[in-house]
Amino acid sequence: MGSDPQYIKYPDLTLAQHVFNLSNPACPQPVRQTSLKKLQDVITENKMAPFYRHLAHPVEGILNHSGEGVPQLPAKSLLTSNMLASRKSPQKIDFPWDEALYQSLVEDNRKELDTFQKEEDEAEEAAGETEVLAARGKRAEFWARVGDKDKAIESHEALLEKTTFLGTKIDLMLAMVRIGLFFGDSQFVKKSIERANTFIESGGDWDRRNRLKAYKGLHLLTVRSYNIAAPLLLDSLSTFTSYELCSYSSLVIYSILAGSLSLKRVDFKAKVVDAPEIKAILGPGEDRLAALTGEVSSGLGAQDEEMKDASVSRTTPAAATTVVNLTTLGAGSGIQAEAETPVDFSPLANLVDSLYTGNYRSFFLALAAVEDNFLNQDRYLHEHRAWFVREMRLRAYQQLLQSYRVVGLNSMASDFGVTVDYLDRDLAKFIASNRIACTIDRVNGIIETNRPDDKNKQYADVVKHGDALITKLQKYGQAVRLRGSERS
Template structure:
């Protein structure tokens, strides 16, 4: 089906820089680095629409005046978000930014202006002038292709225009051009590439409805005959989208499966994918799968132990472990554990993307010890260490990533619940003070934290403060099966009643 196309733009790293610049969780030094990278990206790619979208004095998203504005950019309105189609809202998890797509929408309007992106009218006019010149050249090439060449050359020229709008950050025009290109394209592989480009535009501007619609569209195209490379790319796209809408149980299998066949470097770095897969798997997988697919996964252990470019290359190339972090008793994992198959060598898989060597060097220098400590301490039952590591993960990963920020409070709460459930399932009675000591917290704090989980029936136990104990209650299997049958039967009867009403209505219409 040919090499993948339209992979270069938009650059999602710029959206992360915007988030870092606006986020109250980012320190001043990181904000300055993000500002420099953002300014360099705007100038290098002549991003006049994005510059106005972010920094314009009246409507800029990074300005206090523009935070509450409904305007998406100087040339963008909500009309092109495809709201005419049936709304997929019922298929999305509850996220506060669904109905307000914006590059900083996950912050909920709580932007920090400690370091600002300054508005320079002269720079903006210069960028606009450069954009007009490049568009004129693209139009000239398309006109020549129409007169002198065939349909393939015309499509290539149109593709350059769509990619140009994606490069400069003009959301509406990029979507419009890609949709026109999709209508005129008959090659399945090219269609998939176009839809993946649209998904990345949606991710760039955090338009979850747009992403959801086009992930479904890409899935249909891939199932109709997509090649191996595009199938694997889509798996990473789906997993990341599900992560942004808090569907970690659905995202975990896709992200973990993508680790050994990852080539979607236009989406995120390999170490970021490992981070996302680890976080999703930790909160959603059963204990046995958590052990084999996360704690003992060679890809996870390799990256979490990587300290040099050579170690990162070893991780990308399929090494089971690398770096000093892996030498410390293999992250304290039992040496008798069943060895896991190593990752597939990405040097032979990186079709249409950077080589594995370039990927390894481009990997961000990140301290993965909090994540490594979190998963190991959770599995081994070191709960005080787990709480400390979880706090570090929230500060260093959840609060600093634009895809994870919106759900950080939920994620921390769910991980605490997982740890509580893991300890309590081994005992019928647990001393409240003993459990508080295990987690390194006070009795009052533990009592207060357990109460909502118990009240919502997420922890089958009761707290007796007089005796200072926690009693677990496990319903027998027969009662559980009986309750499930009653519940499912009630749902079935309701569906049959609705179906009967529809059939009767249609019968009356026929008469």
């Protein structure tokens, strides 16, 4: 058994989402106002002087609208981040700058740091190494709490060097991962996850291994590695306890989106459509009850390879539901579940159902709803929303075309609820980039699929590579061959 996780309270990643909301034109005005109020309250409550300056300073603030001047301080002293939805924030909401408030926060921070220094000095004189590390740990958490990226990383690194307990080392690395996620620094997140993985492999406990799995999955999601992220996120659904990283609702959303895009049809059926954790959220009443009670899920077979024109009842969940984490439910802990904000999962439910059953007209409508309700509103998904929608369209096209040798243009356009011209243009992009093996015959109004012959392709590859190898050997032989007169 491992020790309880440490350093999980700060930074609060929900604050980064509120900053994103303020800069997101697609975010409703009431939500932006709520985010503004929340940020102002938390900054005052947690004495976040560096973060307040980073957001609202008239010159340096990333949410500043009134000042258009160039920062006067050296570039190295400015806090860098990638927290905004766009480079230009909406003009309707301004984050006001209060110099008196800022100076008050700075003074509070100075007093708190003096207290930490005093505790550390006293621990060094009269106590042991454990007390000294505890005082330094308070300083590290302080910098993470007030939102100073550079000093937070520096203090965590200093603490990491002095710490001997493996569990604490892993907790410190995971805290640094969250600092990187908070400020949108993907490179730092990647390096920190690699370092945390090294510690985990050297003997990390079960709980920290599962936490790191969720961290990896979320990071991979932010860099478009959905095929690697999907298994990690879906596996995390049954063991999730990392509420410092994201809510369980968010994990469900990320898992469904990653799985829908990247998993093969058989895996998609088993791990998304029929997964108990997902059916407990997306399914109709009887499926939710079956998932919660541990009964085997019913439905279409998991081993069907080809598309079936199945006629099944459409998923009709409630308008907004509170997700249930089966892990905490089984452990008798409902604290985190009760804190979950109700979410309308119906667009995701419709997306999963229509993709699997081949109801492509509903699929396009569900995809548009997912873009509006989830992709546009989440700081991790927003940057890749156009790519995700394009890849999902490609998946639907591939899924339909793989079952037919010839498809009528009018018929396929009718299935997707689009015009023939739109379908022609959209398919042409994927055909030109070799993403779909088919040709379009507009004269006869048909689409002919070109199923690749794997054996012939393998034979052609062997011949091609063999020719290249023989050519290289011949050139090598000519270069090293010695005439009889040169051997002496």
